[in-house]
Amino acid sequence: MKAPWALCRKSAASPQSLAEAFDWASEPVSKNSHAEGGTCRQGRSLSPRFQPFPRGEAATSRWREGIFMKSAAASLVAAFLLSATAAHADEAGFLRSLQGKFAGNGTVRIRTNSPVMxxxxxxxxxxxxxxxxxxxxxxxxxIMTRExxxxxxTDGTxxxxxxxxxxSGPAGLSGSRYGNAINLGIHWAKIVNGDRDAELTVEKTGPDEMRMTVTDMDPKTGKMVVTSQIDLKRS
Structure with a gap:
């Protein structure tokens, strides 16, 4: 019985064999054998470019590896979507806990070195x-009123x-929430207390209580000073 890779042609005048057309390697792997209407050429081993698909244990191993990689990728995507959904739910719950009308008292400084009012x-x-x-x-x-x-x-946290x-005018805010506090950087429209940066914290201090605190750096001492702090309670 001929080896599966042995290639035959009917005569020397027949067209170039498939093996030659695809550039098989030159090492013989089977002896000459007779074929109908002519003789069989010596079989030639396949070029590495045309090796058969892996069979048996090797094929099973590659198949399992492919399934594992696809499964791992799908798991990562699912985990990301679940975490994003959970984060959105957490923020929604936190924000809604601050809904309502509040009243309270506090202190304010016009400048970091001004008296407290x-x-x-x-x-x-x-x-x-x-x-x-x-x-x-x-x-x-x-006599003094300020809006x-x-x-x-929010996008996540x-x-x-x-x-x-x-x-100085409207200021930009950016930051994130940590626990019950939203920590925000303030970027003033104009220079205030020597620069345009300060910090605002909106903190939930109880089930019906909230605190808003603005801190700024004293240009002379370089220390952070509370320029306003308001403690509010749901009314």
Missing amino acids: NISCTFTSDATTDSLSLDGTCRAML IRADLK SYTGTYVGSR
């Missing part, structure tokens, strides 16, 4: 699954938005 404030907090708006009014010494507003949008309440 006592203030009283009222806020309305509107929250959705991915946004938070804090709209309030603060009064000092019965304060912070509008935030990352927050961006705007802050209105400084005499």
Whole structure:
């Protein structure tokens, strides 16, 4: 019986064999044998470019490896989607816990080296699954009134938005939540206290309580100073 790879042709005048056309290697692997209408050429081994598909244990191993890689990739995608969904659910729950009307008292400094003034404030907090708006009014010494507003949008635990309440104009906000506190960097529209950067923290301090704190660096000492802090309670 001929080896499966032995190639025959009917005569020397027949067209170039398939083996020659595909450049088999020159090592003979079978003896001459007779074929109908002519003789069989010596079989030639396959070039590495045309080796048969792996069979048996090697084929099974490669098949299992491919299945494993596809399964691992699918697991990673599923884990990412689940974590993203869980993060979104956590933020939605946290934001909605800040929904409502709040009132409270606090302190404010016009500049990092200015005297502290006592203030009283009222806020309305509107929250959705991915946004938070804090709209309030603060009064000092019965004659000074300041409108304060912070509008935030969230993408996972990352927050961006705007802050209105400084005499320099609307400021940009960006940061993230850690635990019960949203920690935000403020970028003022103009230079305030020697630079354009400060920090705002919106913290849930109890089931019905919230604290808003702004800190800025004193240009003379280089230390962070609390320029305003308001403690609010759901009314």
